[in-house]
Amino acid sequence: MLKDIDTFKNLNKNELMQILKKEASNIDIMDIMKACIFLSEDAKYVQGSYREEYLKSYNEAFITRLKVLKDDQEEYSEQVNCESIQEALKLLNKQEAQVEAGEGFDPDFFKIYKIMSLYTTFILEESVHPPGTPFPGKFKVKYENGVYLCPVKENQKDNPGAVCGFCIAEQDPEFL
Template identity: 45%
Template sequence: MVETIEELDFSRKISKNELLGVLKQEASRIHMHDIMLASAYIQEDAKYMHAGYREEFIENFTKAFINRFKDIREDKGNYEGHINNKKFQEFLEVLNKQIKGSKLRSELYFLRLAKIVSIYTTFILEASIHPVGTSFPGGFKLKFENGVYLCPVKDKQMNTPGALCRFCVSKQDKSVE
């Protein structure tokens, strides 16, 4: 049985259920201390944000991050279909480049956890990478309306090298353009 993301065989179709099993294996190796270090990075990363926005961001993002991680561990769902191997490999390239470039220990822990969470969200749930309600500069928030995730910054981030926006199912919120 495949136990890590790196062991996946991209020469064949990978089912969502197989990927979920691998993510559960990866998640089982994450400890509370790792989550605490990742949370510390979220706080450190947000230190230059506007004060009012910063506190809300840290609280919402940390809560959503931890809840999503818990969801992975407890997910007993049966997911139809296969992942898009090409898109998944491109996604991993972006994430692995970020991990290799991490300078802080807390950043490394955050990126390792974010890798598991973002893969789960993007390829298993096919949901927005950022949680609904995530605030962005300008007071805009990610919304879910009529079965569509609406992101206020999607189009502006599509060509940002380290951004995962190009893989996210969210659509640009046209009311923000």
């Protein structure tokens, strides 16, 4: 289970993926529906001009990718940097404590968010937010020359409510 990863000294991607799949198997259709409702409710506060694009991107990043994880049959032989994943889990555990205190994300969405953030970062080696994800000001995550570029990474990397601290995206130099 994810809570046990802090005791691992060695972990490969296949082992991590099996842990994430086991966690994902605990998410049922009601959790997914509640997470979708949360995203729709949360989108009320997003500027109307890109609300639809925002919803589409967040559904793709978290809800749709859940099925991608469950169906992933790839054999990954690479080792996971245990120190990096333990740091990621510390951040996610702090966020989870906030969620449990009624702050931040909806609990059902957070379960998915946590699993998918780890899957995209440590298994797929992709940015948590896929290319095209919009941010205020009509900025978007990009993928150029093998690098994920985020327009808000620098401003959000120390935000305790964001996963930017461990996301592999780099700050888009255009927005420094």
